[in-house]
Amino acid sequence: xxxxxxxxxxxxxxxxxxxxxxxxxxxxxxxxxxxxxxxxxxxxxxxxxxxxxxxxxxxxxxxxxxxxxxxxxxxxxxxxxxxxxxxxxxxxxxxxxxxxxxxxxxxxxxxxxxxxx
Numbered sequence: 001x002x003x004x005x006x007x008x009x010x011x012x013x014x015x016x017x018x019x020x021x022x023x024x025x026x027x028x029x030x031x032x033x034x035x036x037x038x039x040x041x042x043x044x045x046x047x048x049x050x051x052x053x054x055x056x057x058x059x060x061x062x063x064x065x066x067x068x069x070x071x072x073x074x075x076x077x078x079x080x081x082x083x084x085x086x087x088x089x090x091x092x093x094x095x096x097x098x099x100x101x102x103x104x105x106x107x108x109x110x111x112x113x114x115x116x117x
Contacts (some may be wrong), residue, residue, distance in 0.1 A: 005097060007049055010076075016113060024027055030101075031091055031101050031102060033048065034071065034098055034101060034102050035102055037066065037069055037071060037098075038062075038066065038102060038104060041062060041065040041066050042062065044065060045058065045061045045062065045065055045099055049061070049108065051108070051110065051111070052108070052109075052110045052111075054108065055095075055106050055108045057073065057104045057106065058106050060097065062096060062104065062106060063096065066098060071098055071099055072098070072099050073096055073097070073098050073101065074094075074096070074097040074100075075095070075096055076094070076095065076104045077093065077094040077095050077096075077097045078090035078092070078093055079091065079092040079093065
């Protein structure tokens with residue numbers, strides 16, 4: 001699992017894929033369109049099945065809904081982490097990576113509490 005290798009691995013590497021923008025920069029229109037589709041899909045799923053289901057089920061539904069909208073969706077994408085001389089292959093997992101530009105972390109709660117407002 002852990003190693004001190006610095007070479008790149010095949011697959012997802014966060015430095016190659018995460019968009020870096022300044023806070024003053026606007027979000028590119030292409031990414032904004034993807035984000036809008038993601039939010040619309042989440043609302044559609046919520047309206048159809050409601051709250052309180054397992055995150056894994058919502059994740060499956062999101063993949064289906066986003067794919068049906070013509071978006072490329074990768075599921076449970078491993079992300080390797082480098083820190084100084086330490087290299088952790090697959091140290092993190094992204095729930096969804098949509099169109100190779102937007103990360104979706106699926107969360108599920110039974111009820112909305114005060115802390116969520």
